[in-house]
Amino acid sequence: MSQSAVNPIRILIVDDHPVVRAGLTSMLGTQLEFEIITAAPSGEAALDTIARSGADVVLLDLRMPGMSGVETILGMKRAGYNARVIILTSFETDEDIYSAVQAGAQGYLLKDTSLKGMVEAIKAVHSGKRFIPRDIAARLAERMMRTNLTSRELEILKMLSKGLTNKQIGHVLGISGNTVKNHVNSIIEKLEVSDRTEAATTAIQRGLISVDE
Amino acid sequence: MSQSAVNPIRILIVDDHPVVRAGLTSMLGTQLEFEIITAAPSGEAALDTIARSGADVVLLDLRMPGMSGVETILGMKRAGYNARVIILTSFETDEDIYSAVQAGAQGYLLKDTSLKGMVEAIKAVHSGKRFIPRDIAARLAERMMRTNLTSRELEILKMLSKGLTNKQIGHVLGISGNTVKNHVNSIIEKLEVSDRTEAATTAIQRGLISVDE
DNA sequence: GCAGAAATAGTCCATATGCACTATATGAGG
DNA sequence: CCTCATATAGTGCATATGGACTATTTCTGC
Numbered sequence: 493m494s495q496s497a498v499n500p501i502r503i504l505i506v507d508d509h510p511v512v513r514a515g516l517t518s519m520l521g522t523q524l525e526f527e528i529i530t531a532a533p534s535g536e537a538a539l540d541t542i543a544r545s546g547a548d549v550v551l552l553d554l555r556m557p558g559m560s561g562v563e564t565i566l567g568m569k570r571a572g573y574n575a576r577v578i579i580l581t582s583f584e585t586d587e588d589i590y591s592a593v594q595a596g597a598q599g600y601l602l603k604d605t606s607l608k609g610m611v612e613a614i615k616a617v618h619s620g621k622r623f624i625p626r627d628i629a630a631r632l633a634e635r636m637m638r639t640n641l642t643s644r645e646l647e648i649l650k651m652l653s654k655g656l657t658n659k660q661i662g663h664v665l666g667i668s669g670n671t672v673k674n675h676v677n678s679i680i681e682k683l684e685v686s687d688r689t690e691a692a693t694t695a696i697q698r699g700l701i702s703v704d705e
Numbered sequence: 706m707s708q709s710a711v712n713p714i715r716i717l718i719v720d721d722h723p724v725v726r727a728g729l730t731s732m733l734g735t736q737l738e739f740e741i742i743t744a745a746p747s748g749e750a751a752l753d754t755i756a757r758s759g760a761d762v763v764l765l766d767l768r769m770p771g772m773s774g775v776e777t778i779l780g781m782k783r784a785g786y787n788a789r790v791i792i793l794t795s796f797e798t799d800e801d802i803y804s805a806v807q808a809g810a811q812g813y814l815l816k817d818t819s820l821k822g823m824v825e826a827i828k829a830v831h832s833g834k835r836f837i838p839r840d841i842a843a844r845l846a847e848r849m850m851r852t853n854l855t856s857r858e859l860e861i862l863k864m865l866s867k868g869l870t871n872k873q874i875g876h877v878l879g880i881s882g883n884t885v886k887n888h889v890n891s892i893i894e895k896l897e898v899s900d901r902t903e904a905a906t907t908a909i910q911r912g913l914i915s916v917d918e
Numbered sequence: 919g920c921a922g923a924a925a926t927a928g929t930c931c932a933t934a935t936g937c938a939c940t941a942t943a944t945g946a947g948g
Numbered sequence: 949c950c951t952c953a954t955a956t957a958g959t960g961c962a963t964a965t966g967g968a969c970t971a972t973t974t975c976t977g978c
Contacts, residue, residue, distance in 0.1 A: 509795075509817045515728025582722075582795055604722045642924065655903025657964065669964095671926050677966065678924095687934090687966075689902040690868025696909055697916040703909055855954065870934065882934095884956050890936065900936075900964090919978105926973075935964065943956075948949100 500527040501618050504547035506538040506564065507531070507580070508556045512603065516551060516580075519607050526614070534558055539567050547575045549618050552597070554581040554588055565595040576617045585699020586631050599623035641682060641700065648675045650701050653692035713740040714831050717760035719751040719777065720744070720793070721769045725816065729764060729793075732820050739827070747771055752780050760788045762831050765810070767794040767801055778808040789830045798912025799844050812836035854895060854913065861888045863914050866905035 503526055505516050513531035520526050529545045532538040536559050538550065550568075554561035565577055578599035579592045589600060599617040601610060602625070616623040641649065651661045658676060659669040676688055685691045695701045716739055718729050726744035733739050742758045745751040749772050751763065763781070767774035778790055791812035792805045802813060812830040814823060815838070829836040854862065864874045871889060872882040889901055898904045908914045 509728075510819050511725055511728035511732065511816050513728070514731045515722075515724035515726070518727045518731040519724065603724050606723050644925065652902060653906045655899035655906075657900075659964085667925085668927055670928055673965075674926080677968095680966075686868035687870075689865060689905050692902050693866045693868075693905050693909065693916065696906065703906065857955065872934085880955085881957060883958060886935075886937095887956080890938095893936075921976100921978085923976080924974085926971100928971080929969080931967090933965080933967105935962105937961090937963105939959080941956100941958080944954085946951100946953085948951080 500525055501614060502527050502529050502546065502548045503614065504529050504538060504542060504545065504550045504575070505531040506534070506550060506556075506561075507553040508533050509553070512553070512580075520610065520614075522607075523611055526611075538564055539571060539573075542568065542573050542575060543571070549614055550575050550577045551580050551601075551614075552577055554579055554592060562591050562595045565592070565597060569596060578613060578617055578623070587699035589628060589631070593624075600625065600628055641679060645675050645679050645682070646700065648672060649679055649691065649695055652676065652679075652688050653695065653701060713738055714827060715740050715742050715759065715761045716827065717742050717751060717755060717758070717763045717788070718744040719747070719763060719769075719774075720766040721746050722766070725766070729823075733823065733827075735820075736824055739824075751777055752784060755781065755786050755788060756784070762827055763788050763790045764793050764814075764827075765790055767792055767805060775804050775808045778805070778810060782809060791826060791830055791836070798910070800912030802841060802844070806837070813838065813841055854892060858888050858892050858895070859913065861885060862892055862904065862908055865889065865892075865901050866908065866914060 503520060505513055505528065507513050507516070510533075513533070517528050517531055521528055529547050530541050532541050534556055538552070541547075542550070552561045552564060556564075559567070561579060561581075568575065568577070576599070577597045578601055579589070579597045580601045580603060581588070582603045592600070599613050599622065601613050601623075605613070613623040647665070648661055651664065656664070657669075658672040662669040662672045665672070676691075679691050680687065683691050683694055685694055692701075696703055716733060718726055718741065720726050720729070723746075726746070730741050730744055734741055742760050743754050745754050747769060751765070754760075755763070765774045765777060769777075772780070774792060774794075781788065781790070789812075790810045791814055792802075792810045793814045793816060794801070795816045805813070812826050812835065814826050814836075818826070826836040860878070861874055864877065869877070870882075871885040875882040875885045878885070889904075892904050893900065896904050896907050898907055905914075909916055
């Protein structure tokens with residue numbers, strides 16, 4: 493059974509930016525084999541819509557106010573919807589991509605992709621394949637190889653990046669400053685950096701922590 | 706002389722993302738009083754186009770590969786084009802906004818703005834007013850009040866964020882570690898942070914330094 | 919149950935950091 | 949010419965940091 497205008501791929505667009513919704517609708521709407529069902533502004537709205545319309549492919553923005561892209565994917569799974577998901581985002585960190593793929597996204601697209609690239613990705617994902625750009629796939633593999641920080645280490649990393657000393661961190665967490673020092677040392681070792689300052693900046697670069705939290 | 710469909714506001718869209726170009730064209734094209742001249746993918750293309758078409762208002766993405774938004778504004782000034790400029794971006798640091806306004810942008814819009822907001826901004830800017838959202842204007846004012854780092858301090862801040870010690874920085878710059886320490890202390894004081902680590906992370910947050918340089 | 923990972927806590931020690939000073943040289947602007 | 953900002957260099961000191969260890973507890977996977 494091949495795709496045709498008679499049996500189009502039903503696409504749901506989920507993005508909080510009006511410009512992006514209009515852009516995708518306008519670009520993809522020119523393709524005969526696609527049918528844009530709805531452009532939803534949020535993950536909540538998407539779950540609502542998908543229940544009624546039964547989309548084949550969901551184009552999903554990762555960063556949205558309220559329910560994030562990853563949360564939306566998980567919500568879809570919980571509700572038993574098995575539409576295929578393509579993540580669509582502008583600026584991405586390795587952590588973002590990783591968690592989205594972990595959650596069950598089948599494709600990954602950058603917003604600067606051309607119409608041709610998007611059509612290709614949507615068709616690939618709809619036919620059951622995965623679609624992840626080569627360079628991003630490489631980074632993903634590297635990310636999975638990398639020794640991960642434990643949740644405790646991540647917690648301490650966040651506090652350290654806000655300028656807290658080991659003693660202060662220990663006080664907040666109710667553990668000794670010595671223990672914090674141990675954690676900081678293993679953070680430095682795992683990230684292969686030379687001190688806590690570089691640990692903070694590389695963590696931001698890799699998306700392990702964000703600048704505003 | 707009032708605006709009408711007979712004498713429309715001529716708009717040039719400059720953005721490297723096909724989706725955004727399509728979205729803006731589709732959204733603004735519905736307005737009778739606007740005429741979309743071209744959607745150019747880069748600053749270079751924009752300078753070319755503006756020479757031929759004479760746009761009234763330029764919607765300009767700040768972050769583009771090649772010629773940045775700020776460079777495009779400066780290029781326009783040098784060439785003597787006096788179209789009014791609205792900056793349009795997704796994620797912005799205070800430094801970005803500041804330099805764009807310094808360069809001569811009259812308006813500032815986030816990409817998650819609604820059609821209504823965009824129309825308002827374009828009309829305001831075209832009629833000679835400035836259009837900068839209240840919260841962004843506040844941040845801009847705060848930014849201008851803030852004591853600036855000297856070029857030496859900025860230089861040291863960059864190295865410090867890469868994990869270099871004062872002694873190492875001194876060695877690279879050919880000055881004593883004591884002097885570097887003095888600079889680091891004034892950086893910490895000016896940024897109102899508690900140590901070098903927080904200095905690095907706040908600098909990234911404010912856009913004083915970037916994560917990949 | 920046992921191995922291994924993770925979190926906890928500690929010691930020792932060399933070095934780095936942050937802070938409070940003083941002091942000199944230089945260049946820009948009134 | 950004088951002043952101010954900047955960059956330079958230094959001293960002294962309390963504290964923080966990073967590295968190398970040992971050791972106990974708890975939890976998870978096999």
